[in-house]
Amino acid sequence: MKQGPQIVGMPTHIRTLVQVGLPLALSQLSEMAMAVTDTVLLGSLGVDAVAIGGISNNFFFTTMISFQAVLGGVGVLLSHARGGVEHGHGGGHDRRSIISAGVVLGMVAFIPCLLLLLCSSGIFSLMGEPEMVTRQGGQFINVLLYALWPNLVLLGLCRVALPSLGAESLLLWTMPAMALCNGVLNAALIHGWSGLPAYGLFGSAHATMLTGWAMSLVLLLLCLGRPQLRHLLKPARVHWPLFRELLVLGLPMMVTAASELLLFQITTLNAGRLGTRSLAAHQVALNTISLLFMVCLAIGQAANVRVAYWRGARKRAEACRASSGALLLVLAWTILTGLVLMLLPGWIARLYYTGGPPDAGTFATTVLLLKIAGIFQIVDGVQAVCNGALRGCGDTFVPMVISIVSYGVVGIGLGYWLAFHQGYGVEGLWIGLAAGLGVTAFALGARLYLLLYRTGDARP
Secondary structure: OOOOOOOOOHHHHHHHHHHHHHHHHHHHHHHHHHHHHHHHHHHHHOHHHHHHHHHHHHHHHHHHHHHHHHHHHHHHHHHHHHHHHHOOOOOOOOHHHHHHHHHHHHHHHHHHHHHHHHOHHHHHHHOOOOHHHHHHHHHHHHHHHHHHHHHHHHHHHHHHHHHHOOOOOHHHHHHHHHHHHHHHHHHHHHHOHHHOOOOOHHHHHHHHHHHHHHHHHHHHHHHHOOHHHHHHOOOOOOOHHHHHHHHHHHHHHHHHHHHHHHHHHHHHHHHHHOOHHHHHHHHHHHHHHHHHHHHHHHHHHHHHHHHHHHHHOOOHHHHHHHHHHHHHHHHHHHHHHHHHHHHOHHHHHHHHOOOOOOOHHHHHHHHHHHHHHHHHHHHHHHHHHHHHHHHHOOOOHHHHHHHHHHHHHHHHHHHHHHHHHOOOOHHHHHHHHHHHHHHHHHHHHHHHHHHHHHOOOOOO
8 A cells, every 4th residue: 555755743853953953053163162262372472462363363264254155055956966865866966966066166266265365464454454463464364375275165065065965973073173173283383382383473373274274184084984975075077057056056155144244244343433342342242142143053054954855855845844943943042042141141241351340331231232132143043044944945046135135224224323323322233233134034034935835946
């Protein structure tokens, strides 16, 4: 007797989403830990070293991550192909060809990214940075450039390909271990431990560069150690239609990532115009929310993988359940952490001001921004998951347009108007951020409903 299609229960979907998302979250948190470690260790050299290292690392990794986002289509097509293979449809592109095309795409993205980063000193000068920051910051980035290729191409492909191939566990311990190695190597090359040369400020750059190569090579060796992955890493002929499909998917992802990063960069610059007190409160709230957002981002990436997988399996109902499961997960996380931010903002603020309590005005502003962040992160988490699910549907252009309009007009425009024309100060900037992300979440949610839940998009 013929059996009907097997339905996967919501607990199974959630368990799989956690299985995919946890290594991604640990990977992203490890990268943040590396940045924090670098800053703390540079603090022993003085304020100038912290400022130069901070702006240089921020510019390098922000630029690299923006270009790296163009590889996102590799994960979508790999998940789609895997779903088809495992459920007997065999549709989509050959996975070896997808990975080979992804390597070529990464090489193409590497060139403009390199050229832009080579102009870092000039860009710092145009930003009005002091001569010392311009000169030494450019030298710092020139050291980091030696690891741009493995960071952008190898690590970028591993992050999108391994979860899509069911090998996300390789990220689970590799990235935290490398974060620890980065900290030890930073300290050793900054201060000259164990007979190593003491490079001072540039020791941090050398350590980060060496860590990038080490992470890439370790992950590559781990992949080669698995027969099923080793087979997929064998070079295959790259066909133009496949490469074009990766571009069509990836370029809007890159623009979306850049627009979101610019939203926060411009808001930070506007907070600086309001004075050091406003900037300090802004940085505390932003650092806190960035840390919590890593979990939301990982859930969104897991939704991307699972929605694409079930669409490749031609089971739209399961793709809908995977998307719903991701939304339930992100709402549970953001509501829980949002309550902590709204109920215990003073306690969180004191964790940052360990060197001495700030003046009452700065502390009160920090507390208020943390409360706003409690609401802010709920809509930020929802938009991250909706965006991930839409990418799993192969829809990247419309979300890009939504993000540009929402971030530019509402996020930056409304925030600027409230801060500088209505007298709300830095609170106005954060209201603008929350409103911009809220509009994005609503628009992406509506798009996801129309595309996946109601009509069922049939595109590969």
